[in-house]
Amino acid sequence: MGTRWRFPRRFRIRGAAPRRRPREAPPDPGLPEVILNWHARDKELTETGMRTIARRLPAVIAQASRLAWRASRTDTLVTVGLNLAAGFFTAFWLLATTGVLTALFSSAPTPSRVRDALPSLALVAGAVALRAALQAGAGWAQARLDPQVERLVELRLYEATTAVDLTALDDSDFLDDLKRAQGRGLMSAPMVVQYAVDVLTAAVGMIAAAGTLGVLHPVLLPLLLLTAVPEGWASVRSARMRYLMLLSLVGVTRRKWILSDLMVDRRHAAEVRSFTMRPFLLGQYDRAASYQRHVELDVARRQTIVKITGDLLKGVATALVYIALGVMLWKGAVPLAVAGTAVLAIRTGQTSLANLVFAVNHCYEEGLYFGDYVSFCAAAEERIPLRALPAAAAPMEKRGRLPDDFADIVVEDVAFTYPGADDPSLRGVSLHVRKGEVVALVGENGSGKTTLAKIMAGLYDPDAGRVRWDDVPLTTVAPQDVWERVAVIAQEYTHWPMTARQNVTMGHGDDGTGAPGNGDGEDPSMLAAARASGADEVVEGLARGYDTLLDRRFKGGAELSGGQWQRLAVARGFFRDAPLLICDEPTAALDARAEHNLFERIRTHADGRTVLLITHRLASVRYADRIYVLEHGLVIEEGDHAALMARGGLYADLYSLQAAAYGAEDPQAAG
Numbered sequence: 001m002g003t004r005w006r007f008p009r010r011f012r013i014r015g016a017a018p019r020r021r022p023r024e025a026p027p028d029p030g031l032p033e034v035i036l037n038w039h040a041r042d043k044e045l046t047e048t049g050m051r052t053i054a055r056r057l058p059a060v061i062a063q064a065s066r067l068a069w070r071a072s073r074t075d076t077l078v079t080v081g082l083n084l085a086a087g088f089f090t091a092f093w094l095l096a097t098t099g100v101l102t103a104l105f106s107s108a109p110t111p112s113r114v115r116d117a118l119p120s121l122a123l124v125a126g127a128v129a130l131r132a133a134l135q136a137g138a139g140w141a142q143a144r145l146d147p148q149v150e151r152l153v154e155l156r157l158y159e160a161t162t163a164v165d166l167t168a169l170d171d172s173d174f175l176d177d178l179k180r181a182q183g184r185g186l187m188s189a190p191m192v193v194q195y196a197v198d199v200l201t202a203a204v205g206m207i208a209a210a211g212t213l214g215v216l217h218p219v220l221l222p223l224l225l226l227t228a229v230p231e232g233w234a235s236v237r238s239a240r241m242r243y244l245m246l247l248s249l250v251g252v253t254r255r256k257w258i259l260s261d262l263m264v265d266r267r268h269a270a271e272v273r274s275f276t277m278r279p280f281l282l283g284q285y286d287r288a289a290s291y292q293r294h295v296e297l298d299v300a301r302r303q304t305i306v307k308i309t310g311d312l313l314k315g316v317a318t319a320l321v322y323i324a325l326g327v328m329l330w331k332g333a334v335p336l337a338v339a340g341t342a343v344l345a346i347r348t349g350q351t352s353l354a355n356l357v358f359a360v361n362h363c364y365e366e367g368l369y370f371g372d373y374v375s376f377c378a379a380a381e382e383r384i385p386l387r388a389l390p391a392a393a394a395p396m397e398k399r400g401r402l403p404d405d406f407a408d409i410v411v412e413d414v415a416f417t418y419p420g421a422d423d424p425s426l427r428g429v430s431l432h433v434r435k436g437e438v439v440a441l442v443g444e445n446g447s448g449k450t451t452l453a454k455i456m457a458g459l460y461d462p463d464a465g466r467v468r469w470d471d472v473p474l475t476t477v478a479p480q481d482v483w484e485r486v487a488v489i490a491q492e493y494t495h496w497p498m499t500a501r502q503n504v505t506m507g508h509g510d511d512g513t514g515a516p517g518n519g520d521g522e523d524p525s526m527l528a529a530a531r532a533s534g535a536d537e538v539v540e541g542l543a544r545g546y547d548t549l550l551d552r553r554f555k556g557g558a559e560l561s562g563g564q565w566q567r568l569a570v571a572r573g574f575f576r577d578a579p580l581l582i583c584d585e586p587t588a589a590l591d592a593r594a595e596h597n598l599f600e601r602i603r604t605h606a607d608g609r610t611v612l613l614i615t616h617r618l619a620s621v622r623y624a625d626r627i628y629v630l631e632h633g634l635v636i637e638e639g640d641h642a643a644l645m646a647r648g649g650l651y652a653d654l655y656s657l658q659a660a661a662y663g664a665e666d667p668q669a670a671g
């Protein structure tokens with residue numbers, strides 16, 4: 001930390017135009033790609049010239065207009081209408097100024113000159129006041145558009161991500177696009193609308209000033225454009241310098257993000273201390289921050305030089321314009337009053353032009369990121385299964401109707417490979433579950449148990465084979481129908497950052513509006529589920545009972561142990577009034593007593609449900625009606641405990657290993 005930082009020559013930004021390929025900071029192998037996604041468009045931006053911008057800008061503005069229109073027609077119309085009207089009054093006051101100046105520069109005595117100027121002066125004052133009012137109104141309508149646009153784009157994204165086929169979320173390309181759309185893409189939506197309106201506003205102001213000049217004298221119009229060139233040049237050059245800088249900082253910014261996350265997140269706090277990692281992390285952060293500071297200061301210096309050059313050139317151009325104006329005045333080509341108005345119009349036009357260049361630059365940049373968002377949403381919507389859409393939106397030839405309960409669930413020759421995986425996870429699995437049975441899936445890690453359970457729960461569609469509830473294949477019914485009839489206690493469950501009550505009742509008649517519990521008495525079925533899972537003991541220890549927020553990041557929030565969280569997850573599964581209960585390693589974090597109670601409950605069919613049980617605790621599957629043993633995605637053994645032990649295969653091996661671990665002291669373990 002103490003050594004002096006030396007700014008590496010090779011990372012200096014040489015200028016706006018990338019004559020050489022821009023150098024990137026050294027990559028950080030193995031680190032997340034978040035920042036790369038964030039800056040995904042930088043390279044494209046560095047290679048973009050004014051011609052490309054001009055060619056593509058209309059499409060960007062059209063896209064922004066469609067978005068604003070869908071967000072709020074009224075506010076869009078008001079914004080555009082008021083801006084156009086304000087432009088009209090800009091031209092009007094400029095022209096009215098000629099009347100004032102003509103009266104003031106006449107040869108009459110001063111009092112009568114002032115008197116003559118008064119009507120035009122009143123017109124100027126009225127036009128200026130009206131223009132200000134119109135601009136304020138346009139600003140208000142534009143400010144109202146922002147949150148409406150944000151809501152629209154966020155809803156579209158989250159509606160798609162919560163409905164896409166689960167395989168989409170296993171697809172790394174899809175996840176990359178999602179990150180980009182969710183981060184920079186979402187942010188760009190209100191900005192692209194805002195800059196599109198700014199482009200319009202500045203263009204209208206510019207046209208008003210140019211039109212006025214054209215009316216005053218045709219030669220004045222090209223003079224205005226002459227003063228605009230240096231400003232436009234400086235602005236585009238400066239923006240491209242910024243893009244190059246961002247590009248060169250990708251690696252460093254990424255490292256800084258990761259380091260800052262490690263230093264502030266409470267998940268890492270204990271390890272940061274116990275492994276005395278503080279000086280290391282701070283040192284690394286300081287190194288990255290110093291480098292970034294040097295790059296940014298270097299660019300700031302260059303940008304200042306460009307700005308000064310632009311201003312100097314603009315000064316020269318403006319001087320040339322005024323000289324030309326003087327010559328025209330001298331030669332009698334324009335009267336003095338017109339020359340006075342021309343000066344005003346040139347100044348107004350210059351300001352609008354500077355705003356126009358700025359807005360065009362930014363509108364184009366944000367448009368690129370917004371394009372990422374739009375194409376991601378379209379791709380995600382393609383990946384929503386037709387069956388998941390309401391019948392009216394997606395009429396299918398033959399929609400099945402799932403029975404409310406079932407007599408049999410049959411899995412026939414099911415095969416499945418995760419997207420991008422080399423090997424199939426299931427290679428032709430068949431099994432059946434009758435109503436009221438407890439059926440167990442066992443097998444070593446990675447044998448395909450969870451995958452099979454997910455297919456049976458309607459979360460994935462098999463690549464081959466099918467799953468039927470009685471005669472109805474799951475792929476012919478709306479997935480929601482399946483999910484409503486299945487309760488899953490998953491191996492990896494979510495610690496919902498909500499109240500204890502919501503953690504149990506989640507998704508069951510809860511529309512997310514946060515309606516509190518019924519105060520005097522809790523829902524009896526929730527209490528029963530909590531009792532059955534041992535979650536009632538967890539809640540008793542919480543300061544506000546079922547109303548306690550289970551998230552330490554919020555004031556008054558509580559944190560639970562791993563086993564306590566699992567009890568809540570089990571309660572959530574029991575609470576759902578579903579005929580099929582899938583328990584995937586439901587006891588991994590439970591203490592011995594809670595585990596025993598849970599398995600007892602499952603053994604007695606958990607209140608008449610049919611249970612599919614996945615567990616490595618083989619002592620608990622002895623009572624299952626049937627046990628399927630999986631290996632490498634295939635069922636290799638099937639039968640009840642006694643039959644499988646007698647067979648002497650994989651099940652018998654695994655069971656004997658566990659039983660031996662408990663030794664002869666456990667009379668039950670011998671089977």
Ligand SMILES: Nc1ncnc2c1ncn2[C@@H]1O[C@H](COP(=O)(O)OP(=O)(O)OP(=O)(O)O)[C@@H](O)[C@H]1O
Binds near residue numbers: 419
């Ligand atoms: N989302 C995924 N994407 C790609 N491959 C996956 C995914 N989930 C699981 N797999 C692979 O599928 C195979 C079966 O995994 P699965 O989770 O079904 O096994 P399991 O029998 O439940 O294992 P465990 O006993 O460890 O829970 C494994 O090889 C695993 O690597």
